[in-house]
Amino acid sequence: MHPVRKKRLLVITAIVLILGAAVTLVMYALQQNINLFYSPSQIAMGEAPRHVNIRAGGLVVDGSVKRNPETLAVVFEATDYQHTVTIEYRGILPDLFREGQGIVAQGQLNDGGVFIATEVLAKHDEKYMPPEVSEAVKNAQSSMGESKASSQSTY
Amino acid sequence: MFPEIGQFSLILSLFFALSLASVPLIGYWRGNRLLLEAARPLTFIMSALVLVSFITLSWSFLSDDFSVLYVAQNSNSQLPVWYKFSALWGGHEGSLLLWVLILSGWCSVVAFKIKTLPEDVGPVVLSVLGMVSLGFLSFLLFTSSPFARLLPDTPVDGGDLNPLLQDFGLIVHPPVLYMGYVGFSVAFGFAVAALITGNLNASWARWARPWTAASWAFLTLGITLGSWWAYYELGWGGWWFWDPVENASFMPWLAGTALLHSLAVTEKRGVFKSWTILLAIFTFSLSLLGAFLVRSGVLTSVHSFAADPTRGIFILVLLLVLVGGSLLLYAVRAVEVRSSVSFGASGREAWLLLNNILLTVLTLTVLLGTLYPLIFDALNLGKISVGAPYFNSVFTPIALLLMVFMAVGPLSKWHHTKFSVFAKVCSTSAFIAILSAGLVVYYYGFGFIAWLSLAVAFWVVFLSCADWFGKVSAGTKGIIPRARQLPRNYYGMLFAHLGMVVSLVGIVLVSVNSHESMLRLSPGDNATVAGYDFMFDSMEQVDGPNYVSNKGQFTAYKSGEAVAVLYPEKRFFTTRQQVMTEAALDAGFTRDLYVSLGERLDGSAWGVRIYVKSFVRWIWLGGLLMMAGGLLAALDKRYRKRAGG
Numbered sequence: 001m002h003p004v005r006k007k008r009l010l011v012i013t014a015i016v017l018i019l020g021a022a023v024t025l026v027m028y029a030l031q032q033n034i035n036l037f038y039s040p041s042q043i044a045m046g047e048a049p050r051h052v053n054i055r056a057g058g059l060v061v062d063g064s065v066k067r068n069p070e071t072l073a074v075v076f077e078a079t080d081y082q083h084t085v086t087i088e089y090r091g092i093l094p095d096l097f098r099e100g101q102g103i104v105a106q107g108q109l110n111d112g113g114v115f116i117a118t119e120v121l122a123k124h125d126e127k128y129m130p131p132e133v134s135e136a137v138k139n140a141q142s143s144m145g146e147s148k149a150s151s152q153s154t155y
Numbered sequence: 156m157f158p159e160i161g162q163f164s165l166i167l168s169l170f171f172a173l174s175l176a177s178v179p180l181i182g183y184w185r186g187n188r189l190l191l192e193a194a195r196p197l198t199f200i201m202s203a204l205v206l207v208s209f210i211t212l213s214w215s216f217l218s219d220d221f222s223v224l225y226v227a228q229n230s231n232s233q234l235p236v237w238y239k240f241s242a243l244w245g246g247h248e249g250s251l252l253l254w255v256l257i258l259s260g261w262c263s264v265v266a267f268k269i270k271t272l273p274e275d276v277g278p279v280v281l282s283v284l285g286m287v288s289l290g291f292l293s294f295l296l297f298t299s300s301p302f303a304r305l306l307p308d309t310p311v312d313g314g315d316l317n318p319l320l321q322d323f324g325l326i327v328h329p330p331v332l333y334m335g336y337v338g339f340s341v342a343f344g345f346a347v348a349a350l351i352t353g354n355l356n357a358s359w360a361r362w363a364r365p366w367t368a369a370s371w372a373f374l375t376l377g378i379t380l381g382s383w384w385a386y387y388e389l390g391w392g393g394w395w396f397w398d399p400v401e402n403a404s405f406m407p408w409l410a411g412t413a414l415l416h417s418l419a420v421t422e423k424r425g426v427f428k429s430w431t432i433l434l435a436i437f438t439f440s441l442s443l444l445g446a447f448l449v450r451s452g453v454l455t456s457v458h459s460f461a462a463d464p465t466r467g468i469f470i471l472v473l474l475l476v477l478v479g480g481s482l483l484l485y486a487v488r489a490v491e492v493r494s495s496v497s498f499g500a501s502g503r504e505a506w507l508l509l510n511n512i513l514l515t516v517l518t519l520t521v522l523l524g525t526l527y528p529l530i531f532d533a534l535n536l537g538k539i540s541v542g543a544p545y546f547n548s549v550f551t552p553i554a555l556l557l558m559v560f561m562a563v564g565p566l567s568k569w570h571h572t573k574f575s576v577f578a579k580v581c582s583t584s585a586f587i588a589i590l591s592a593g594l595v596v597y598y599y600g601f602g603f604i605a606w607l608s609l610a611v612a613f614w615v616v617f618l619s620c621a622d623w624f625g626k627v628s629a630g631t632k633g634i635i636p637r638a639r640q641l642p643r644n645y646y647g648m649l650f651a652h653l654g655m656v657v658s659l660v661g662i663v664l665v666s667v668n669s670h671e672s673m674l675r676l677s678p679g680d681n682a683t684v685a686g687y688d689f690m691f692d693s694m695e696q697v698d699g700p701n702y703v704s705n706k707g708q709f710t711a712y713k714s715g716e717a718v719a720v721l722y723p724e725k726r727f728f729t730t731r732q733q734v735m736t737e738a739a740l741d742a743g744f745t746r747d748l749y750v751s752l753g754e755r756l757d758g759s760a761w762g763v764r765i766y767v768k769s770f771v772r773w774i775w776l777g778g779l780l781m782m783a784g785g786l787l788a789a790l791d792k793r794y795r796k797r798a799g800g
Binding site: 014106135 | 390391512513516519520523524527531537538539540541544545549552553673675735736753756757763764
């Protein structure tokens with residue numbers, strides 16, 4: 001083979017090999033590490049898979065936060081004003097976690113339909129609502145609007 | 156009065172940017188020297204006007220002029236004075252003004268140094284920079300002017316700066332980061348000017364190199380500072396989150412690193428020319444993409460500014476015009492700059508090509524992970540997030556492979572290297588590296604990845620030192636004079652590579668050898684973490700200038716001896732009614748003790764995070780070394796000479 005062509009072939013082979021390996025790696029990693037968001041309504045309707053890493057979120061229901069007096073375990077409810085989901089977490093909650101605030105949690109649904117969170121996120125801005133949560137609330141609202149057109153909601 | 160001056164001079168500077176973007180180019184095409192020579196004064200005037208505008212806004216902040224909407228939103232009369240100044244870039248509008256100021260600063264420096272360039276190239280570079288300035292100035296003026304007034308309903312006091320930003324980190328992190336981001340527009344300017352003028356020879360790469368090295372050094376420092384800031388400020392001890400905005404700064408860094416290396420080949424050997432140009436365009440595009448991601452609010456992140464769709468669309472259009480335009484130019488003109496010199500499969504060119512392929516692949520994997528949620532959402536497949544595990548599992552193997560080559564590449568010679576040159580030195584050092592890393596890993600009980608990474612780290616150190624020693628011990632002169640004779644460029648490389656290793660060691664050890672625990676503690680309780688006894692001594696109320704604080708006192712004991720007293724705080728900022736965690740650190744060369752308060756539980760109990768992080772400082776130390784390397788390379792003597800003709 002002509003030396004220049006041989007060299008070119010070598011370069012192209014190297015690029016193809018590296019890219020191929022990288023693409024495989026990326027596809028594999030993406031499959032393992034994508035976390036879909038489910039709203040409380042979707043969870044209530046059984047759309048969310050169990051024992052799979054997902055994210056769930058909503059507004060923390062007033063008066064729902066219960067702490068274990070001995071440990072850091074905490075249980076609270078998150079709502080999209082249509083349905084609620086119970087979330088269990090063991091650890092330190094973020095500074096902006098409070099009742100009425102929008103949060104997103106990462107974790108898995110157990111068999112009892114309780115969300116076992118490994119991480120709870122709240123934004124560092126009191127005006128902020130996670131986009132997933134605001135959309136979930138909006139969606140739940142519009143489906144509620146169809147069924148009960150007369151209900152006047154201020155949210 | 157002052158805000159109007161600021162607004163007015165900003166509008167004027169827009170006109171000067173417009174002239175800068177057009178006049179020298181017309182001069183270039185017409186062959187009119189007068190128009191070409193207008194580039195420098197136009198640049199200086201534009202920059203001076205932006206500076207005036209920046210100063211007036213600073214004055215509005217320092218004098219608590221809450222009739223300015225932006226000041227009212229981001230400052231407060233209670234705010235300490237240095238935060239009043241840095242609050243200027245605490246929000247979208249002001250940070251964009253800072254961006255434009257830094258851009259015009261770079262333009263002026265280029266204009267000062269322009270004499271080293273051929274007469275017709277310099278003004279074209281400035282003209283391209285004028286186009287970039289034009290884009291950002293119009294973005295600033297048309298969508299996000301910081302000078303909008305609140306008249307006649309001037310508030311009595313301002314809404315205060317986000318407590319998270321009331322920190323030393325805000326003062327330094329954004330300006331340095333922007334220096335890097337924006338600096339790459341100079342490399343872009345050089346690339347586009349080369350395409351326009353068709354003047355792309357080895358000296359082109361020699362002009363572009365110091366600018367690229369300098370911006371790379373700033374970006375490295377900016378990212379390092381950001382990581383360090385996040386670590387102590389966010390209160391949960393992470394140093395990198397693969398957050399979209401971090402990725403936005405990391406992607407130009409990766410592409411810029413590739414650009415630095417391919418520029419070296421282009422300068423020394425005259426190959427990879429068109430690829431280098433393309434990389435310069437890509438690096439700048441990734442900076443713009445970063446700006447888009449941060450400011451449009453399309454991605455959820457800890458950094459995002461208030462979302463505003465029009466801003467997003469404006470940057471998207473800017474991105475399309477600048478990137479699309481330059482790529483079109485590239486498609487038309489790149490054929491003319493093709494290089495004809497060949498290179499050997501074992502020469503340094505080949506190693507640097509490998510470096511470029513791997514860095515490009517790394518950039519693309521980060522890009523994919525960052526944009527995947529957007530793609531997913533656009534296709535209506537649902538809302539997803541791509542977590543850190545994706546990035547870790549993809550990034551680690553490729554980066555380690557890259558570092559393996561990083562050790563070998565510098566040993567090679569241009570064009571062709573005899574295989575036997577590598578074989579001996581590589582095999583011996585690889586053996587020692589694997590063995591010594593194995594010993595460390597065995598002694599401390601770390602896993603396989605740690606072994607692999609440490610072996611790579613040791614290997615790079617051995618080979619770099621061997622290379623340096625080989626260079627200084629050759630010849631008859633003594634070691635010290637020879638060491639002084641080696642070019643700064645070489646030391647730049649050495650520092651940057653060793654910095655990379657130091658960071659790698661930090662990253663590996665902090666991930667395999669850190670101890671983290673979240674506990675429920677009351678004053679008087681104690682807890683043991685990684686051989687340290689932490690005693691929760693007391694809790695008291697303290698008043699700050701614009702907050703009230705619950706301040707805890709912890710004493711850390713090691714084998715019965717007190718080694719540190721830590722004061723973590725929970726601050727309540729009165730203006731914004733916002734709670735902030737202020738972590739307490741005892742920094743050390745080989746370990747950090749980290750205590751931060753969670754929420755107050757029933758009675759006197761608190762949720763407390765206690766971490767013992769080993770070698771975490773090394774991550775940033777490595778960043779500093781890399782920055783020093785970049786600066787050394789930028790200051791190499793060869794670049795200061797005037798180009799011959």
